[in-house]
Amino acid sequence: MAQEDVFKKLVSHCKEYGFVFPSSEIYDGLGAVYDYGQYGVELKNNIKKYWWDSMTLLHENVVGIDSAIFMHPTIWKASGHVDAFNDPLIDNKDSKKRYRADVLIEDHLAKIEEKINKEVAKAAKRFGEAFDEAQFRTTNGRVLEYQAKWNEIHERFSKDMNDSNFEDLRQLILDCEIVCPISGTRNWTEVRQFNLMFATDMGSTADGAMKVYLRPETAQGIFVNFLNVQKTGRMKIPFGIAQIGKAFRNEIVARQFIFRMREFEQMEMQFFVKPGTELD
Secondary structure (H helix, E strand, O other): OOHHHHHHHHHHHHHHOOOEEEOOHHHOOOOOOEEEOHHHHHHHHHHHHHHHHHHHHOOOOEEEOOOOOEEOHHHHHHOOHHHHOEEEEEEEOOOOOEEEHHHHHHHHHHHHHHHHHHHHHHHHHHHHHHOOHHHHHHHOHHHHHHHHHHHHHHHHHHHHHHHOOHHHHHHHHHHOOOOOOOOOOOOEOOOEEEEOOEEEEEOOOOOOOEEEEEOOOOHHHHHHOHHHHHHHOOOOOOEEEEEEEEEEOOOOOOOOHHHOOOEEEEEEEEEEOOOOOOOO
């Protein structure tokens, strides 16, 4: 059975047996948002309790906190989330569909890897027990050609992402002749940045409102409370701070069921040590 079919059966099973429901389903649902049913919430709570107890009760130098979802926007500016927590998006003018540019390229690289693996599999079947995969990968002309192509694209892709060079990222999509899965055309727009944080206004009036964000991760709540925890708990380094809480990400290409949601919970523990002693 294909992996995609197995995944569909898993999703169907979760809904049929009361584990996970699509949110707002009676009103056509809300993409990448899910509700946990009567059995799903019990399973989730059991996992959370097991994790929490194993982190905070079994370790004397690990404590827990529960920080607020809303935090001062300067925190997210200082952490780099405002400027750098972005997805590069590109639209196809014919299908009117929006894609993550990096995902399009990663999928293209995966197809090249698949071609390499097919060549290896055919050779393994042909030569049987005498087959030396490592030697085949370094000597076969077709595999070397595919690998060189993969290396070239990956090197250019990594540089573009690191440099936020969206103009060349679009050009790479064109050079790789990547087409829209729906329209089959290469009629792409420019690549644009899209911040993944949900923003809202906090304040009683529109003029005096402050722009705040729903946290995209729980770690920042731990970091900003480091001194509070250390002083009030008389904690000595090394020690850890654990937290379970909601996080929010405005995923544009949301997929993979509950493995990639817009609203989700994180279980996270940050352990603090003196610099240079982390391997002791």
